Amino acid sequence: MTLLLISDGGLERSACLLMAEALEQQGERCITAGPPLQCHEPLATAAPQLNIEVQQLAAHPLLDQVSAIGLFLQNPKQVEHFIKTYQGLCSARGRRAATLFSGPLVPLVGDALIRDLSLRLGCDLMLVSGEHQRRQLQSLTFNWPDNLGRPAVISTGFWFSKTAPCAPTQQPLLLALIQEKIPTHIGARDQLLRQLNTWAKQRPHWTVMLQRDHSWNATTGLMPSDVPLADNLVEAAPGQLLPLLGSCSACLTVSSPWSLAAMAWGRIPIIVGDYGIHDEQNTTGFFGCGAMHRLRSIPHLDAVTELPTANQSWLDGMGAEIVDGPERLIKALNAHARREEP
Amino acid sequence: MTAPPTRPTLKLLLIADSDSQLLACEALCSAPTTLNVDWSINVIPRDGTPQALLQRLTQRSTLRHQSLAQLLRDQRLQSFDAIGVFLTGSKLNDIRLALQREHRRPLLFCGFNGVVLDHFIEGVSWRLGYDLICLSGPRDQDALAQLVAGTPFAQQRTVLTGLRRNAPDTNVLPVNERPRRLVFAEQVIMPASTSERARLVRLLSDLASRSPNWEVLIKPRIAPGDATFHDVETHISTTLKQTLGVPPDNLRLDYRPLPVLLKQARLLATLSSTAFFDALDFGCRAIAISDLGLQPNYGGHVYAGSGVWRSLEALPNLDALDAEEPSPDPRWLEWMGYGEQFSPSGLLEALNEQQHQKPQPLPTSIGYPGNAQSSFNQLRLGAEAAIATGDWSSARELLCQAALMRPLHRGVARRHWAVRQTNPLLRQLALLISYRDLK
Numbered sequence: 001m002t003l004l005l006i007s008d009g010g011l012e013r014s015a016c017l018l019m020a021e022a023l024e025q026q027g028e029r030c031i032t033a034g035p036p037l038q039c040h041e042p043l044a045t046a047a048p049q050l051n052i053e054v055q056q057l058a059a060h061p062l063l064d065q066v067s068a069i070g071l072f073l074q075n076p077k078q079v080e081h082f083i084k085t086y087q088g089l090c091s092a093r094g095r096r097a098a099t100l101f102s103g104p105l106v107p108l109v110g111d112a113l114i115r116d117l118s119l120r121l122g123c124d125l126m127l128v129s130g131e132h133q134r135r136q137l138q139s140l141t142f143n144w145p146d147n148l149g150r151p152a153v154i155s156t157g158f159w160f161s162k163t164a165p166c167a168p169t170q171q172p173l174l175l176a177l178i179q180e181k182i183p184t185h186i187g188a189r190d191q192l193l194r195q196l197n198t199w200a201k202q203r204p205h206w207t208v209m210l211q212r213d214h215s216w217n218a219t220t221g222l223m224p225s226d227v228p229l230a231d232n233l234v235e236a237a238p239g240q241l242l243p244l245l246g247s248c249s250a251c252l253t254v255s256s257p258w259s260l261a262a263m264a265w266g267r268i269p270i271i272v273g274d275y276g277i278h279d280e281q282n283t284t285g286f287f288g289c290g291a292m293h294r295l296r297s298i299p300h301l302d303a304v305t306e307l308p309t310a311n312q313s314w315l316d317g318m319g320a321e322i323v324d325g326p327e328r329l330i331k332a333l334n335a336h337a338r339r340e341e342p
Numbered sequence: 343m344t345a346p347p348t349r350p351t352l353k354l355l356l357i358a359d360s361d362s363q364l365l366a367c368e369a370l371c372s373a374p375t376t377l378n379v380d381w382s383i384n385v386i387p388r389d390g391t392p393q394a395l396l397q398r399l400t401q402r403s404t405l406r407h408q409s410l411a412q413l414l415r416d417q418r419l420q421s422f423d424a425i426g427v428f429l430t431g432s433k434l435n436d437i438r439l440a441l442q443r444e445h446r447r448p449l450l451f452c453g454f455n456g457v458v459l460d461h462f463i464e465g466v467s468w469r470l471g472y473d474l475i476c477l478s479g480p481r482d483q484d485a486l487a488q489l490v491a492g493t494p495f496a497q498q499r500t501v502l503t504g505l506r507r508n509a510p511d512t513n514v515l516p517v518n519e520r521p522r523r524l525v526f527a528e529q530v531i532m533p534a535s536t537s538e539r540a541r542l543v544r545l546l547s548d549l550a551s552r553s554p555n556w557e558v559l560i561k562p563r564i565a566p567g568d569a570t571f572h573d574v575e576t577h578i579s580t581t582l583k584q585t586l587g588v589p590p591d592n593l594r595l596d597y598r599p600l601p602v603l604l605k606q607a608r609l610l611a612t613l614s615s616t617a618f619f620d621a622l623d624f625g626c627r628a629i630a631i632s633d634l635g636l637q638p639n640y641g642g643h644v645y646a647g648s649g650v651w652r653s654l655e656a657l658p659n660l661d662a663l664d665a666e667e668p669s670p671d672p673r674w675l676e677w678m679g680y681g682e683q684f685s686p687s688g689l690l691e692a693l694n695e696q697q698h699q700k701p702q703p704l705p706t707s708i709g710y711p712g713n714a715q716s717s718f719n720q721l722r723l724g725a726e727a728a729i730a731t732g733d734w735s736s737a738r739e740l741l742c743q744a745a746l747m748r749p750l751h752r753g754v755a756r757r758h759w760a761v762r763q764t765n766p767l768l769r770q771l772a773l774l775i776s777y778r779d780l781k
Contacts, residue, residue, distance in 0.1 A: 111460045114638045121636070132488065139484050143647030143674045148636065187749035195746065273711040274743055277467040284463040288493040290709040295746065296739050308709055313492035 001333065002029045004066040004098075006082075008054055009074040010041040010215055011257075014242075015105050015159035016072055017046060022326035031066070033057060039215035042258075044239030054078065058085040063098060068333050071102040076119040083122035099336050101151075101329070103127030105159040106257035107318040109285045114140045117150075124336050126151040127329065129158060130319035154332045157322030164246035164265035172206045174199075174301060175236075175248035177256035178222055180214045182282060183275045190224040192254075192272065195295055197223065200230035203301040211236040211244055213256040250304045255282035263291065263310035264320050270298070270307065288314045351378040352694060355448075356403075356426040357413065357437065359386040361564070363428035364395055366455040369507040370426070371402040373686035377694055382422070384408055386429070392565070394599070414440045424449035424693045427472070432719045434468045442471075442703060449473045449696055451689065456616035457505070457678065458482060459641035463489060470495050473701050476503045476689055479679015494705040501692045504684025505616065508623040514605050517625055522556040523607040524549075524660055525626070527600065527617035528578050530563045532640045536576065540585040542613070543578075545633055545654040547586050550593040553660035559596040561603055561617075608664055611654065614641025618648075619680050627668050647674045718747050722754065729761065729773065737761040753778055 003023060005016040013034060020030035033050035052060070054073065063069065063086065071079045079102050090097040100123045104116045107129035113136055120126055128134055134155045144150055176196050183189055193210070200208040210222050210233070222235055236244055241258065245251065251262030252270040263269045273292035275281045286292060290311030298304060312320075322328075356367045364385065371381050381403035385391065399405055408416065410433060419425065419441065425448050427437050434452055441447045451474040454465060458478070462485055469475045470490075477483050477500050490496050526546055533539055543560075550558040562578045576584075579595055586593075596603060600617055601624060604610060610621035610628045621628040629652045630645035645651050649671030657663050675681060721744040728737035741758040748754060753776070760772030 110463045111638060114643050118636050118638055118643065135488060136485075139481065139488070140643060141647070142481065142677055143649070143671060144643075145646065145651075148646060183747075185748050185750075188747060191746050191749045274746055278464055279461060284467075287463055287467060287489060288491075288495075288710075290493070290707075292709055292711055294711055294743065296743050311492060311709070317492070 001068065001330070002031065002066045003068045003070060003333075004031045004033060004063065005070040005072065006054060006057060007032070007034045007048065007072045008078070010037060010043045010045055011159065012072040012074060012105065013037065013045045013048065014043050016048070016070070018159070018161060019070070019326060019329075023330070026326055026330055028330060031062070033062075037215065039217050040212075040238040041215050042212055042236075042238070042241035044242075054082060058082050059089055064095065066098050067337070068099040068101060071100065071123070072105060073102075076102075076104065076116055080119045080122060087122065096340075099124045099333055099340075101125035101127060101333070103129075103156075105129070107133055107260070107285060109133070109136060109287075111279055112282075112285070113137060117141070120151065121149050123151040125329075125332055126153045127156045128153055130155050130317050130322065132317035133319075152332060152336065154328050155319065155322055156325030156328050157319045158260060158264060160242075160261045160264075162264070162323065164261075165242050166246040168249050168267065169247045172249045172301065172305070173244075173247060174206060174208045174304065175244050175251045175262070176208065176210050177213045177251065177253035177258055178210055179254060179256050180212070180216075182254050183272075184280050185275070188275070192295075193223050194227055196252075197227055197230050197233055199298075199301050200233040204230075204232055206232060206301045208233045208301075209236050209244060209248070210234070211241055213241070213253070213258050250307070255286060260315070260318065260320075263289070263315055266309060268304060268307050269310050270304065290314060351380065352690065352697070353380045353382075353421065353423045354426060354693070355382045355384060355419070355422045355424075356428060357384045357386065357410075358428035359388050359391075359433075361392055361395060362455060363430075363453065364391070364399065365507065366428055366453050367426075368395070368399060368402070370453075370503070370686045370689070371399070372509050373690065374509070375687050375690045377690050379690060382406060384413055386410055386413075390564075410436065420444065420446070420448065422448045423697050424451060424473075426451050426453065426476075428453040428455070430465075431468055434472075436719065436723065438471055447701060449693055449701055451476060451501075451693065453503075454478070454482065457614065457619075457641065457644060459614055459644055460638065466490075470498055471703070473499065473696060474689065474692055475500045476686075477501070477679070478503065478505050479677060479681075479684055481677050481679065494707040494710050497705075499692075501689050502679055502684045503686045503689050505619040505678060505680045506623055506685065507616070508601060508620060511605070511624065514625050517608050517627060520606055520608050520626075522553075522660065522664070524556060524558050524609040524611060525596075525600075525603045525607045525621075526558065526560045527610060527612040527615040527621075528560055528563050529613060529615050532613050532615075533634055533637075534639070536581075538634060539576070539578075539581050542631070542634070543581055543585040545631075546611075547589055547593055549654050549657060549660065550590045552658065554592060556592060556660040558593045558660075559603060559607070560594070561596055561598075561600055563615075565597055609660065614645055618645075619678075622670070622675075622680065627664075628670065629663070629668050644678075647671070647677075649674060718744055721747075722757075725757065725761070734761055734769075 007013040007016040016032050020032050023030050032048035034048045035053050036051050073079050087097050102120050102123045103126050134153050137153050196208050245261045250268035251259055253259045254272045259269050269291035271286045271292040273294050277283050277287055358364045358367050383403045384406040387407050450472050452469050452472045453476045566577050604621050604624040604626045607626050610626050612618050613631050618628045629650045630648050632651045632653050633655055636642040650668045721740045725737045725740040738761050744754045745758050756776035760776045763769035
């Protein structure tokens with residue numbers, strides 16, 4: 001089987017490269033493709049084998065030579081667009097389309113999960129993170145008619161490596177994952193950064209690192225300019241997310257999906273609960289994680305070491321328990337191919 | 343001679359504001375029960391609450407009109423066996439937290455009305471800690487069970503009250519003897535965009551034109567000037583004019599109550615309104631409209647499994663649809679909570695069973711704050727309670743968190759500044775200047 005894995009963002013690219021490596025170990029041939037990433041990225045990611053814009057790929061002759069195409073694009077609407085274009089071209093040329101698989105990579109729940117599925121209906125196979133997602137989709141699509149084209153759904157686990165790239169540092173390190181648009185209230189992100197700065201000042205033996213979880217362009221810093229910076233508070237350089245997640249003692253965020261890596265690797269997670277459990281803050285996905293804390297319940301950074309690790313049963317349901325994701329994918333692709341045989 | 347056994351009595355108070363919540367209260371009050379229930383309903387005053395609905399409620403209950411703040415100060419709350427809260431978001435929290443401070447309190451239950459199309463997790467997180475959460479059917483129960491499994495909230499009690507809102511009516515005509523009439527149940531924000539609302543009107547108009555021997559009635563969700571939970575930008579009457587100019591003769595708006603229309607119609611069509619189930623109550627055939635596709639925002643994913651998710655555009659005419667005798671899939675109906683086994687009577691029985699048990703507080707575990715401590719309004723109310731008792735440290739903490747959530751909220755910023763003053767005279771002055779009556 002030859003698989004083409006298409007990605008267009010940092011998280012997606014890193015997931016595809018990891019997936020390609022695992023699939024090749026299983027004896028499958030993989031080609032990775034996608035546009036070059038232009039901005040500062042939180043992850044240091046190798047370039048794909050094929051540097052090409054996603055729009056050009058849909059009509060590329062390479063697609064005639066692959067048996068399956070994995071679409072991992074940041075915006076699921078682009079997945080829908082790609083599928084329509086590709087399948088339309090195949091139909092016009094009288095060719096059979098390759099098996100299409102896709103998925104959100106990060107564990108979604110509730111409204112976000114069903115919205116995501118509604119944009120991937122043209123796929124043959126949908127990959128979700130954990131059993132929790134698979135069960136939720138079963139309920140959310142109860143009794144749907146076959147003509148809606150619901151893809152088969154399999155859970156394949158997390159998108160990052162099962163083991164941390166390094167051990168935690170001896171000196172305490174708090175890694176704060178800063179999101180682009182969350183918290184959504186005006187000025188709330190600056191206020192959160194001020195709180196981190198205050199904590200850093202109070203405990204100079206800690207290091208507080210601000211790590212963007214998204215790509216960025218600007219050369220300006222994250223901290224509001226009116227704040228005198230603590231000496232032990234620093235902004236992470238591009239490409240450092242994974243090693244910092246591995247070396248941190250604790251990881252704080254409102255709702256960055258990368259906090260799941262910290263949880264899975266046994267670091268102390270702090271999901272900031274001050275903004276409530278709301279869809280617009282993406283915090284609904286963390287309901288039940290056992291790591292949600294209000295900032296005022298943490299008097300200083302030393303208190304962080306007393307906080308519990310994540311609720312393991314919740315984490316398992318989100319995907320941590322799955323250790324054979326690539327094998328599941330191959331099995332599902334083979335099963336689909338058998339069903340499609342003339 | 344032995345005295346006849348007396349029926350157990352329950353003294354219940356329901357608290358609601360918007361019309362859809364009051365409709366749920368009405369359904370609850372109408373539930374058949376072997377218990378003797380003394381109903382009171384507190385309608386939180388709000389502009390535009392339909393008078394006809396309030397009049398109907400007075401026939402079944404004692405009606406009160408206190409604001410939430412007045413109500414929470416009212417000592418008579420303790421005289422009820424149970425209080426049912428049919429409100430949304432932080433208001434659910436405010437009532438639970440206020441009553442759980444009391445040493446002895448009535449049982450607390452809350453509604454989660456109708457067909458929940460979205461924001462289920464958010465909605466549940468506001469309701470956790472109530473002694474009983476009313477859910478419509480197995481669909482909601484399954485979603486809640488998946489959510490709380492393996493968390494401290496796993497023991498949360500629920501009761502299924504179903505989607506039958508109307509008592510059986512033996513006085514309705516068999517469907518084939520009714521006039522050839524289709525009722526479209528409009529929803530105020532579904533669809534939300536002007537173009538999609540116009541498209542829906544156009545679909546109905548075209549169907550009416552293809553079915554000249556039928557009457558197509560659009561039942562507006564609210565009359566112009568009335569209010570519901572959601573704000574309405576453009577009333578359907580305006581959309582109708584802006585889309586069609588002159589509608590076909592057999593298409594018109596009809597403001598009569600929905601039950602009246604449904605008893606005299608053969609068919610109901612809706613995007614995702616709970617009126618779908620009201621139609622079944624009145625023996626009217628119901629279909630859900632699929633023309634706008636599977637948009638989860640509009641509930642398409644819920645009704646797609648109904649077995650009657652139909653495209654209006656694809657219908658040759660209404661005679662053809664009527665001849666098909668469309669009927670929802672019974673498995674789907676049961677999943678949603680439409681069936682004999684789901685009824686508000688179940689709630690009354692559960693309350694009667696639980697009324698002598700000591701209510702359990704919400705489990706508090708590190709790492710699971712839920713929404714209870716994250717409501718902006720609750721933080722402000724908590725700070726005011728702390729200020730009233732001179733607990734400056736708590737007041738500072740609560741207002742600090744509120745300021746963190748909404749850094750640009752001037753009221754909170756002023757109040758936060760006031761409680762941080764160490765000079766008692768200056769603090770008192772600042773508190774006086776920054777005071778706002780929180781509703």
